[in-house]
Amino acid sequence: MSYGHRPVLRGATCSFPRGAISVVLGGSGSGKSTILKLIGGLLRARSGRVMLGRQDISRLSESQLYEVRRQLGMMFQNGALLDSLSVLENLAFPLHEHSRLSRNEIVARVHERLSSVGLEDVDELMPRELSGGMVKRVALARALMQDPEVLLVDEPFSGLDPLSTKLIEALLVRINRTLGMTMIVVSHHIPSTMRMAGHVVLLLPGGVVEGNPATLRNSEDASVRRFLTEDTDASEQILAHTHEFEAGEYNPVRRRGAS
Amino acid sequence: MISRLGRWAGGVLEELGRVAVFAGRIVTVTFRPPLRAREFLDELFKAGVLSLLIICVSGLAVGMVLGLQGYNTLVRFGAANSLGAVVGLSLIREMGPVLTALLVTGRAGSAITAEIGAMKATEQLDGLRMMAVDPIDYVIRPKAWAMLVAMPLLSAMFIVTGIVGGYFVGVGLMGIDGGTFVSSLQNAVDFHDDVAGSILKSVIFGTLVGLISTYRGYTATPTSAGVSAATTSTVVLASVLVLIFDYFITALWGV
Numbered sequence: 001m002s003y004g005h006r007p008v009l010r011g012a013t014c015s016f017p018r019g020a021i022s023v024v025l026g027g028s029g030s031g032k033s034t035i036l037k038l039i040g041g042l043l044r045a046r047s048g049r050v051m052l053g054r055q056d057i058s059r060l061s062e063s064q065l066y067e068v069r070r071q072l073g074m075m076f077q078n079g080a081l082l083d084s085l086s087v088l089e090n091l092a093f094p095l096h097e098h099s100r101l102s103r104n105e106i107v108a109r110v111h112e113r114l115s116s117v118g119l120e121d122v123d124e125l126m127p128r129e130l131s132g133g134m135v136k137r138v139a140l141a142r143a144l145m146q147d148p149e150v151l152l153v154d155e156p157f158s159g160l161d162p163l164s165t166k167l168i169e170a171l172l173v174r175i176n177r178t179l180g181m182t183m184i185v186v187s188h189h190i191p192s193t194m195r196m197a198g199h200v201v202l203l204l205p206g207g208v209v210e211g212n213p214a215t216l217r218n219s220e221d222a223s224v225r226r227f228l229t230e231d232t233d234a235s236e237q238i239l240a241h242t243h244e245f246e247a248g249e250y251n252p253v254r255r256r257g258a259s
Numbered sequence: 260m261i262s263r264l265g266r267w268a269g270g271v272l273e274e275l276g277r278v279a280v281f282a283g284r285i286v287t288v289t290f291r292p293p294l295r296a297r298e299f300l301d302e303l304f305k306a307g308v309l310s311l312l313i314i315c316v317s318g319l320a321v322g323m324v325l326g327l328q329g330y331n332t333l334v335r336f337g338a339a340n341s342l343g344a345v346v347g348l349s350l351i352r353e354m355g356p357v358l359t360a361l362l363v364t365g366r367a368g369s370a371i372t373a374e375i376g377a378m379k380a381t382e383q384l385d386g387l388r389m390m391a392v393d394p395i396d397y398v399i400r401p402k403a404w405a406m407l408v409a410m411p412l413l414s415a416m417f418i419v420t421g422i423v424g425g426y427f428v429g430v431g432l433m434g435i436d437g438g439t440f441v442s443s444l445q446n447a448v449d450f451h452d453d454v455a456g457s458i459l460k461s462v463i464f465g466t467l468v469g470l471i472s473t474y475r476g477y478t479a480t481p482t483s484a485g486v487s488a489a490t491t492s493t494v495v496l497a498s499v500l501v502l503i504f505d506y507f508i509t510a511l512w513g514v
Binding site: 041066067076078080081083098152 | 378381382383385386387388389390391392393
């Protein structure tokens with residue numbers, strides 16, 4: 001994979017266990033978000049394979065990829081909400097497109113999802129009227145509308161205050177525990193990601209290192225230990241001054257009559 | 260020098276190929292349900308209704324100038340009574356479709372490119388793809404078709420207001436008889452040769468502007484500078500191509 005003449009993820013191999021929260025960490029420009037885009041088929045690798053279960057999706061055509069993407073949900077870094085649609089319309093959009101649910105059923109489902117991410121009375125708001133934290137939560141709710149098997153989450157904590165960061169973290173953990181949904185989270189925020197991760201993929205200049213958080217923290221490789229501990233200490237200090245809160249319940253509703 | 264020219268020609272051909280594939284994808288999704296009538300009407304409103312004011316004001320001004328210049332020229336040859344024919348034919352055959360296309364390119368074409376480019380820069384197009392919705396289907400198709408439909412309608416409005424402007428100057432200010440102005444116009448304009456040709460030009464220009472503005476937005480570099488460059492490129496490219504196509508349509512079909 002390369003951007004212009006700058007190669008990224010050269011020779012990289014990594015895996016993400018089913019049902020776990022996997023976190024991808026690495027410096028800026030290391031290719032963290034590129035991994036998500038490769039899995040979603042938004043970018044094509046020059047060589048190599050992207051296996052989703054037993055299917056190699058790197059060779060699929062765009063129309064075949066649309067079928068694969070119905071199993072995937074993606075929360076983009078800046079939300080990627082359609083700015084010409086209200087919050088209600090944004091969340092209803094995937095169901096309008098791919099299900100045969102009635103309007104009332106769709107609205108009920110939207111309200112359920114909004115309440116599961118701790119939002120009420122935002123139906124008529126436009127994306128530009130939402131705060132950064134609200135945009136993230138609406139984007140998360142939209143990514144979950146079709147109950148995907150794999151949730152791709154790009155920088156869920158960027159630009160958020162510590163309180164909102166903890167809220168999103170709690171939501172992701174709750175969704176994973178409730179549904180056993182496979183999650184691949186890309187983040188710079190090491191404290192949150194290390195708390196929630198069941199599996200960590202570290203993109204370092206020397207190559208990819210992966211394993212569970214405890215193993216990596218005690219790694220014999222000094223660069224791995226340094227990467228995981230330096231930021232953690234600073235961020236933990238900030239988080240120590242924030243309040244605890246409860247995230248909303250996440251109640252999955254299986255799709256009915258979906259096409 | 261020759262190799263540079265070859266590379267340039269190769270690049271142009273490659274780009275033309277990409278545009279053709281893009282146009283092919285629009286045509287393909289056009290016949291695939293859902294029809295997206297609501298999105299189409301929204302876009303028709305933005306490209307058509309919101310351009311009405313600038314089209315009517317410009318049409319009126321151009322018609323008044325044509326009336327004034329036409330009268331001053333014709334009166335030298337004692338043919339002032341043909342002012343209606345001169346104003347009408349100029350507007351219907353040439354100025355209506357061409358000036359409308361240029362004005363709509365500046366107002367609506369640039370807006371389409373900027374909107375699609377901004378959607379790309381904010382990952383909204385990728386968001387659609389991740390929801391298994393083809394952006395060509397949901398975003399591009401309604402905009403391209405709205406431009407194609409709006410262009411002949413706007414051109415007709417331009418022509419009508421232009422004739423009103425010419426009538427106002429010729430009859431109201433220069434003292435030509437109103438009946439003479441209208442009958443001269445009526446006798447000179449032929450539906451098949453002039454009006455149908457004018458509609459054909461508008462439809463071709465609408466297709467051209469719709470295709471260029473959506474393509475430029477869709478392929479814009481996803482940065483603010485990239486969107487800005489794509490918008491500028493839409494206005495320049497579409498304007499030049501409208502003028503070039505105008506020549507060839509006139510030469511080939513005598514419109």
